[in-house]
Amino acid sequence: MAKMCCLGSNNKMTMTIRETVDYLRALDFLTAQLPRESLRLFFIPSFTALSAASACAGGIDLGAQNMCWEERGQFTGEVSPLMLREVGVSIVEIGHSERRHIFGETDEMANRKVLCALSHGFTPLLCVGETAEQRACGIADEILRIQLIRGLRGVSAADAGRLVVAYEPVWAIGAGGTPAAPDYAGEKHAVLRQTLCALFGPAGAEIPLLYGGSVNLENCGPLALLPEVDGLFIGRSAWEPAGFYRIIQTVLPIFKIKNGPC
Ligand code: PGA
Numbered sequence: 534m535a536k537m538c539c540l541g542s543n544n545k546m547t548m549t550i551r552e553t554v555d556y557l558r559a560l561d562f563l564t565a566q567l568p569r570e571s572l573r574l575f576f577i578p579s580f581t582a583l584s585a586a587s588a589c590a591g592g593i594d595l596g597a598q599n600m601c602w603e604e605r606g607q608f609t610g611e612v613s614p615l616m617l618r619e620v621g622v623s624i625v626e627i628g629h630s631e632r633r634h635i636f637g638e639t640d641e642m643a644n645r646k647v648l649c650a651l652s653h654g655f656t657p658l659l660c661v662g663e664t665a666e667q668r669a670c671g672i673a674d675e676i677l678r679i680q681l682i683r684g685l686r687g688v689s690a691a692d693a694g695r696l697v698v699a700y701e702p703v704w705a706i707g708a709g710g711t712p713a714a715p716d717y718a719g720e721k722h723a724v725l726r727q728t729l730c731a732l733f734g735p736a737g738a739e740i741p742l743l744y745g746g747s748v749n750l751e752n753c754g755p756l757a758l759l760p761e762v763d764g765l766f767i768g769r770s771a772w773e774p775a776g777f778y779r780i781i782q783t784v785l786p787i788f789k790i791k792n793g794p795c
Pocket of ligand 1: 543701706708745747748
């Protein structure tokens with residue numbers, strides 16, 4: 534079976550319910566004709582917009598930006614897998630750089646969330662990435678291996694096929710970020726792929742690996758061309774439907790050639 538290309542956007546704490554609905558309607562309209570057997574298109578809005586979003590997402594998968602590893606109880610401010618199931622979420626984003634570095638989430642917490650997401654039938658989207666300081670110290674590869682090994686602890690090879698991993702170097706993300714040079718991203722994706730194969734055997738080769746961090750219309754093509762990049766995880770450049778659509782149109786033919794006919 535041909536590999537699926539994954540293209541998605543995390544909207545962070547940006548759009549209101551109204552804005553999310555308008556955005557999704559426009560994006561679904563623009564992308565309605567795209568082949569879904571080889572493309573997984575997803576959007577991750579704010580929690581408050583999820584319910585309204587599920588009514589108008591069409592062929593776009595919806596994700597949650599975070600999830601508690603418990604189903605219910607004394608966890609003020611958290612959102613449970615049961616609640617996400619109710620609003621039509623299929624993807625759960627876990628360990629985004631902002632969760633790790635602003636809110637102190639650890640690999641151990643990410644691991645609990647990955648296992649919980651799998652047990653509730655969601656696709657866990659585990660985000661990993663080194664900081665600028667770790668890169669400067671020359672320990673980026675070690676950090677990536679640790680984040681994967683700890684974050685995916687206890688996941689069986691049988692469940693590995695349900696994972697998605699995003700490589701998002703912390704220094705590349707957001708308004709002050711610099712996108713990773715394709716050569717650098719390519720090296721890190723190779724490290725991640727080797728680690729996934731060491732963890733899961735042949736199943737590790739099939740896990741979609743996405744690049745994220747200041748992806749834009751100019752760099753999306755060279756990034757998509759990298760052998761171990763199976764998709765892109767985009768923030769700001771995807772928050773306008775026409776802008777996201779242009780990126781999709783640019784990279785889809787590249788992924789089609791790389792992945793072969795389905
Ligand atoms: P950015 O965000 O594309 O705006 O850098 C990426 C992300 O945080 O996923």
